[in-house]
Amino acid sequence: MFPLFLRLAVAAQLVGALLSPPPAVAQSIETAARQAIIVDFASGAVLMEKNADELMVPSSMSKLMTVYMVFDKLKTGAWKPNDRLPVSETVWRKHVKSGGSLMFLPVNSTATVEDLLKGVVIQSGNDACSVLAEAYSGSEEAFGEEATRRSRELGLTRSIFKNASGWPEPDHMMTARDLSVLSRRLIADFPEYYPLFSQTDFVFNGIKQGNRNPLLYSTPGADGLKTGHTAAAGYGLAASLKRGNRRIIMVLNGLSSMKERAEEARRLAEWAFREWETYPLFKAGDIVVPDAEVWLGEAETVQLAARGNLEVTMTRKARAEMKVTTVHTGPIPAPIKAGDEIGKVVVTAPGMAPMEMALVATGDVQKLGFVARISTALSRIIWGQPKR
CATH class of the missing domain: 3.40.710.10 (DD-peptidase/beta-lactamase superfamily)
Structure with a gap:
């Protein structure tokens, strides 16, 4: 019986200009509040x-x-x-x-x-x-x-x-x-x-x-x-x-006083709205990876979609430095069921901890029959890619 030779693949791509994680370390602003x-x-x-x-x-x-x-x-x-x-x-x-x-x-x-x-x-x-x-x-x-x-x-x-x-x-x-x-x-x-x-x-x-x-x-x-x-x-x-x-x-x-409470609350509120913004990246069901490779399946690829909504908050200045990558182990071995968690989206920025969201398969992929599996595995070993 031949080994399956699964490899670890990290697919990284820029998702767009509106990219932002929630900060793990909040931006500093002084306040008189304890x-x-x-x-x-x-x-x-x-x-x-x-x-x-x-x-x-x-x-x-x-x-x-x-x-x-x-x-x-x-x-x-x-x-x-x-x-x-x-x-x-x-x-x-x-x-x-x-x-x-x-x-x-x-x-x-x-x-x-x-x-x-x-x-x-x-x-x-x-x-x-x-x-x-x-x-x-x-x-x-x-x-x-x-x-x-x-x-x-x-x-x-x-x-x-x-x-x-x-x-x-x-x-x-x-x-x-x-x-x-x-x-x-x-x-x-x-x-x-x-x-x-x-x-x-x-x-x-x-x-x-x-x-x-x-x-x-x-x-x-x-x-x-x-x-x-x-x-x-x-x-x-x-x-x-x-x-x-x-x-x-x-x-x-x-x-220290009602006056200070009112003034400090107004000042900090204006700062929060002025310096920060929240950007929607994905809605539940959005296709994030359109063609994730499948191993020994009746289909060669499967779509990966966002499990939930992803909204991220960051300073407006940091927006240009944000990156979004998709991470999954591939080729993905069949069988696959719709809703299986296959990978994740990772949102990163300098000085901030990554924010993650699960990616799930959008459909079922059945496993190939025994003869087809042997043929595909041999093709992988000999040619480096499946032959159908």
Whole structure:
């Protein structure tokens, strides 16, 4: 029986001028924030980061986890927007003289889930968070445990929740990166509810309060998400901005004042949109390799297609240096089934880790019969190429 003499082939070709990987090492820009991260929403590329994996007091930004869990209740139908939830004396006593932000829910009253969500998102009401937590888990402590467990399922690797509001409590901690992941999931998983974050004011119990997100009033494209402030944490903001087809997520914390938070957030947002761009390279099913050679198959070649969508983010200056190569082991031995992973696309740039996407066969290729296989193998040995 003759050996098959498979060789390793690396097929490299320039795919076009619009080539870009997400940077493995974010470009440097100084910020006064103690912790910071900016992420491209579509590609997940990190545009800048500073102490992004450092545990920090998230203050009211951790309310985003409470909102996520309530949105999920609504989406599954377990809760309805008009369901009324009770305001217990426990909740009222906890918050009435706390000095924190409130929705001003009267004791022993009820409020709809929809109004409570507005109280959390727009008014940053700690009392609204506690009402939702008690209805969800029976107690705020139990809710914190459930939120921590659920956060791991969402990809938050270090966050620990002790309550629903972000009220200062030992070990209630998050990271800027976790907050960026949570922000992306909120927008991606609940597009039907996300517009709530752009509402600028809400009246409840005769009291009108404005949304505390400063970007909503001053920065084009801003449409969410949540501010935070405590003495220990300083001033923070988890923000999302969309211009054209691009959306960025930005998390800042540890700023010294509301003014600095607003100015720093605007400055960094303008930098992200000015210096960076996201380019689509392939859509799922696009033919990337039209004629990958097949070994001992009824067809001599097979097409390789992109398994999924590939969008890459880079600085505009780096765009001309980007390269895309295709890599696969060939000739590809038959049999081949449509959907088999055959190789990959690799996007590279100086100073950046490669970005990869799988290539899959677009059709079936059956193996040649025994006699044909012997003939083809002999031709390969004698002539260096198959003879049919």
